[in-house]
Amino acid sequence: xxxxxxxxxxxxxxxxxxxxxxxxxxxxxxxxxxxxxxxxxxxxxxxxxxxxxxxxxxxxxxxxxxxxxxxxxxxxxxxxxxxxxxxxxxxxxxxxxxxxxxxxxxxxxx
Numbered sequence: 001x002x003x004x005x006x007x008x009x010x011x012x013x014x015x016x017x018x019x020x021x022x023x024x025x026x027x028x029x030x031x032x033x034x035x036x037x038x039x040x041x042x043x044x045x046x047x048x049x050x051x052x053x054x055x056x057x058x059x060x061x062x063x064x065x066x067x068x069x070x071x072x073x074x075x076x077x078x079x080x081x082x083x084x085x086x087x088x089x090x091x092x093x094x095x096x097x098x099x100x101x102x103x104x105x106x107x108x109x110x
Contacts, residue, residue, distance in 0.1 A: 002043070007031050017045055080107035 002024045004010040012027040014020045021041040029036035047055060076097065083093050094104035 002027070004028050004031075017043065020045075077107050077110050080104060084108045 002012045002014055002020050004024065004027070007028055010024065010027045010031040012020075012024045014023050020043045024043070025036050025039050025041045028034075028039050028041065032039070046052075080093055080097065083096070084090070088096075090104050090108070091101040093108070094101040097104060097107070099107075
């Protein structure tokens with residue numbers, strides 16, 4: 001359901017948010033009597049409060065995961081460099097990390 005803030009009587013239904021502006025422009029033109037090509041529509045989608053809270057929680061989890069993944073990458077590079085400084089070969093570092101020796105070299109060089 002799409003409703004215009006300025007013209008509450010202008011209602012329309014769409015199957016896809018990508019079509020909301022186009023379809024609602026016609027509804028606003030009908031109610032206001034203005035030509036559709038003169039009407040600008042900005043769509044703001046709102047979720048039900050419980051779903052908005054769930055989405056916000058999911059986004060927070062994703063941000064935490066990105067942060068944790070970057071921390072894990074830093075730790076892997078630190079360990080790879082330390083092993084290399086201790087004289088462990090790049091091939092053995094690759095084997096220990098479960099990656100190719102080329103990837104192990106990249107970890108050391110990063």
